[in-house]
Amino acid sequence: MILKSQVEWALHCCAILAGLPEGRYLSTKALAEFHGLPKEYLSKALQSLSQTGLVHTTLGPSGGYRLAKAPTELTFLEIVEAVEGKSRTFVCTNIRTNNPCRAPGYCEETPCAVARIMWEADEAWRDKLRSVRLSDLIDILSQEIPSDLLKRSFAWVLERAG
């Protein structure tokens, strides 16, 4: 069970978009080049962000993407779910109904206990991702990345931001 690589891409792209000055946009081309990713396929991940309303887009030269809200209001969970979907990792196929001892018409009211427990674990995962904001990531990166690299990266992005 492995998350799509697009999840990693989307998170890194949002981190870059968070540094974009108000009202400016960054293209798929620039984001793909900066991260060394296949442009066409990265585009699909960005489309997912767009479809869920996490980013705004604009067309034409100087077009591209910008965040639809402040990094303090954007959680990891939103970004992850935009790309990966909202479905649970545990799928209950209700194999308890195959029990040969069951009365033919019998039907349970509650979901299977196994499923409920597994879903609680899923919820714990979600809770953690919901508790982390994009701004938290930006804070960490600002501290960890050498300031000269940070400066050069900002400049690189600004040169290409429409």
Added chain:
Amino acid sequence: MILKSQVEWALHCCAILAGLPEGRYLSTKALAEFHGLPKEYLSKALQSLSQTGLVHTTLGPSGGYRLAKAPTELTFLEIVEAVEGKSRTFVCTNIRTNNPCRAPGYCEETPCAVARIMWEADEAWRDKLRSVRLSDLIDILSQEIPSDLLKRSFAWVLERAG
């Protein structure tokens, strides 16, 4: 990102094995029939449980599986990881190293901040699964399943347990 169906199978099988009297074994054939699962493929899941030492096996007629330890000492995490593996759901491909602004020889000491956060969420998922014991599931099932169905199921298993 969806867990293998074998995870569901392994959890339900362990629940059945937990009800087995001391020293007796239940075969793949019986477990497959009880849950309505493909015997040969279920066998692979049971082999995973065996390889990680969660169950004991014995050969020959009246052979099969039994739990290697008490249900109070067996966690959901152990069962899930036996089948699904212990690897993280988020794989960091270190795309930060593709940043065109980096100095050629530059190398980070710490794992990527994005990965660290995603791994914390994985850990929250694991923590939850580690906190639930197989005996907790048994307790819930004993309450929820109608006592006559429970009784018939026990009898069905005992008839086939070697």
Added chain:
DNA sequence: AAAATAGGGATATTTGTTATCCTTAATATG
């Protein structure tokens, strides 16, 4: 008018999951 962009459909390619089949070694039972 021209160039660049996002969006999206169609289609491979690769990998992982699901499943089946068959052989081997071990063991209980008659």
Added chain:
DNA sequence: CATATTAAGGATAACAAATATCCCTATTTT
């Protein structure tokens, strides 16, 4: 001792999902 039954595991096939790539369209800036 002979037979039937079992787990273990290797080989392989069918199927689904992830990972791309290509191309066309509508929009927008220059």
